[in-house]
Amino acid sequence: MTTIDDHIAEDAVVLENVRLRRGGRMALDGVSLRLAEPRVAVVGRNGSGKSTLARLVKGLLRPDSGTVRVFGRDPARRDRRSIADVGFLFQNSDHQILCPTVAEEIAFGPVELGTARAEAAAAARSILDAHGIADWAERPVVALSEGQRRLVCLLAVLVSEPRLLVLDEPYAGLDIPTRLRLQRFIARLPQRVLLISHEPESLDGFDRALWLEDGRLAADGAPSEVLPAFTRAMHALVPGDDDLPTDQEGAAWVA
Numbered sequence: 001m002t003t004i005d006d007h008i009a010e011d012a013v014v015l016e017n018v019r020l021r022r023g024g025r026m027a028l029d030g031v032s033l034r035l036a037e038p039r040v041a042v043v044g045r046n047g048s049g050k051s052t053l054a055r056l057v058k059g060l061l062r063p064d065s066g067t068v069r070v071f072g073r074d075p076a077r078r079d080r081r082s083i084a085d086v087g088f089l090f091q092n093s094d095h096q097i098l099c100p101t102v103a104e105e106i107a108f109g110p111v112e113l114g115t116a117r118a119e120a121a122a123a124a125r126s127i128l129d130a131h132g133i134a135d136w137a138e139r140p141v142v143a144l145s146e147g148q149r150r151l152v153c154l155l156a157v158l159v160s161e162p163r164l165l166v167l168d169e170p171y172a173g174l175d176i177p178t179r180l181r182l183q184r185f186i187a188r189l190p191q192r193v194l195l196i197s198h199e200p201e202s203l204d205g206f207d208r209a210l211w212l213e214d215g216r217l218a219a220d221g222a223p224s225e226v227l228p229a230f231t232r233a234m235h236a237l238v239p240g241d242d243d244l245p246t247d248q249e250g251a252a253w254v255a
């Protein structure tokens with residue numbers, strides 16, 4: 001017999017008491033979450049466990065203990081449905097790009113998921129066309145700027161129509177207009193989004209914000225409450241110039 005809880009889990013990302021040690025440190029240390037909101041943001045200092053959380057949801061890592069379920073399935077089993085359900089945008093586009101041209105890169109995912117090559121190529125052209133960049137199809141990916149590469153990676157993820165997009169710092173290194181354009185593009189997507197960002201101002205319209213600190217949840221709630229508290233706490237870590245003895249400056253770099 002299915003319960004109400006099962007129905008929620010079928011439609012949610014659920015972590016139960018997840019622990020994972022990486023590089024000798026607890027990257028995630030007892031995290032429990034049930035995420036069903038359309039837009040969830042993750043913030044936190046460098047090394048706080050954000051990418052680890054994203055990789056667990058995509059099934060690229062397994063927890064040492066605890067469970068991860070995405071729409072009712074264990075993503076680490078990497079079955080076709082799990083792979084198709086979650087689109088993942090890597091922090092560094094060089095880790096994502098595998099093909100020489102833009103059209104090939106976008107068609108790669110659907111082919112991997114079993115779509116015929118001709119159909120995948122048509123889907124790639126169609127999504128490029130829909131975004132007004134049909135003329136990019138034959139361009140070598142290496143000849144694109146970082147912002148353009150980021151857009152190609154996002155289209156390569158979207159072409160397979162995943163239910164959930166996990167975006168690891170999609171705005172890092174982008175200039176302001178490119179970031180704003182990408183932000184608007186992401187805001188209009190019909191998919192669920194789990195987005196890691198170091199820029200609270202890029203998280204307008206999000207439904208929930210998670211703040212990770214040393215692999216644990218420091219706060220979880222409405223972005224209007226969590227993000228200002230996070231920003232205040234981050235600023236408080238760096239004393240004003242007048243208060244900072246120069247010999248202590250190095251200490252500020254250590255989490």
Ligand SMILES: Nc1ncnc2c1ncn2[C@@H]1O[C@H](COP(=O)(O)OP(=O)(O)OP(=O)(O)O)[C@@H](O)[C@H]1O
Pocket residue numbers: 022023024025026027044045046047048049050051052053
């Ligand atoms: N490939 C790896 N091998 C070993 N340890 C790792 C690896 N990647 C991350 N870690 C460790 O896991 C912990 C969490 O790292 P994670 O990458 O999840 O942090 P993050 O919050 O995404 O950081 P950033 O904001 O710098 O991207 C850190 O202590 C880090 O040193």
